Amino acid sequence: MTADDPVLSSVEERGGARVAHLVLNRPGARNAITIALAQGLRDALAVAADQADVVVIRGSGGHFCAGGDFHEVSRLRAEGPAALRTLFESFIGACDLIAELPVPVVAAVEGYAMAGGFELVQSVDIALVRDDAVLADNHANFGMIPGGGGSQRLPRIVGVPRALGHILTGDRLTGAQAAEWGIAYRSVPAASFEAELDGLVANLAGKDREALARIKALVRGGVRGSLADGLATEVENSLAHLAGERAGISRFTDRDRG
CATH class of the missing domain: 3.90.226.10 (2-enoyl-CoA Hydratase; Chain A, domain 1)
Known part of the structure; x- marks a missing residue:
């Protein structure tokens, strides 16, 4: 370059x-x-x-x-x-x-x-x-x-x-x-x-890369399809994300304990 x-x-x-x-x-x-x-x-x-x-x-x-x-x-x-x-x-x-x-x-x-x-x-x-x-x-x-x-x-x-x-x-x-x-x-x-x-x-x-990628894909894909399909895709992505090791649930629970 x-x-x-x-x-x-x-x-x-x-x-x-x-x-x-x-x-x-x-x-x-x-x-x-x-x-x-x-x-x-x-x-x-x-x-x-x-x-x-x-x-x-x-x-x-x-x-x-x-x-x-x-x-x-x-x-x-x-x-x-x-x-x-x-x-x-x-x-x-x-x-x-x-x-x-x-x-x-x-x-x-x-x-x-x-x-x-x-x-x-x-x-x-x-x-x-x-x-x-x-x-x-x-x-x-x-x-x-x-x-x-x-x-x-x-x-x-x-x-x-x-x-x-x-x-x-x-x-x-x-x-x-x-x-x-x-x-x-x-x-x-x-x-x-x-x-x-x-x-x-x-x-x-400062945010989790995988979470941002999933959110972006959901929004971008959702506007191209029906609401019903978008909602179903959101649920599947939420389940898959929460099953992953990088999901941020611990951040909320640790904060709440503090």
């Missing part, structure tokens, strides 16, 4: 846990998405899931991600649909992989998170955003349509009326509005953003 790679990856030890930091590294283009960045993100996510207990994605240069790189899209468009397909499928593959990883994936969102960057925010497990961040699916403003999952994920997160209103108008949202809509977990003032991010990561890193 070099400083010029489109995605930088590092792992730190924190309280006996490991935290992977993935940085979208095209600051001169506000971390706009190219094939190399999309493929680099997918590869880095796959490796990080084996190396760490929590993954944090953020952008370099004060912005999260401004969406697809216009120069790349123009070049691929001239080459034909097959070339463009590589860009879309590489990025969607990275976003889809997040749901399958057995560790929490956190987005630290500051500056612009537009188009594809906004779609990436919708794909993570937890998004922490600065109050003054700017988020939008602005494809329609450029005569384009979502290509990274926004037309499918956003309605599932905020509902059809709000999703259609937003995608069709391309209106911008602040970080605070994104949290109000349920797109982000929490919106934080700029002055306390890094401290809040550290606290969130420490919270996750």
Whole structure:
């Protein structure tokens, strides 16, 4: 890995846990998405899931991600649909992989998170955003349509009326509005953003990895199926987890005795 790679990856030890930091590294283009960045993100996510207990994605240069790189899209468009397909499928593959990883994936969102960057925010497990961040699916403003999952994920997160209103108008949202809509977990003032991010990561890193993996799989799988199937799966997972050696019942009983 070099400083010029489109995605930088590092792992730190924190309280006996490991935290992977993935940085979208095209600051001169506000971390706009190219094939190399999309493929680099997918590869880095796959490796990080084996190396760490929590993954944090953020952008370099004060912005999260401004969406697809216009120069790349123009070049691929001239080459034909097959070339463009590589860009879309590489990025969607990275976003889809997040749901399958057995560790929490956190987005630290500051500056612009537009188009594809906004779609990436919708794909993570937890998004922490600065109050003054700017988020939008602005494809329609450029005569384009979502290509990274926004037309499918956003309605599932905020509902059809709000999703259609937003995608069709391309209106911008602040970080605070994104949290109000349920797109982000929490919106934080700029002055306390890094401290809040550290606290969130420490919270996750201090929890049992297997428990977090089961919870994530239950929630992710449950929204794709029926309530009855989800409840049955939850019971089976609870029984299997409590039968394991790492289940945390002793923590509660020891605390209660104290």
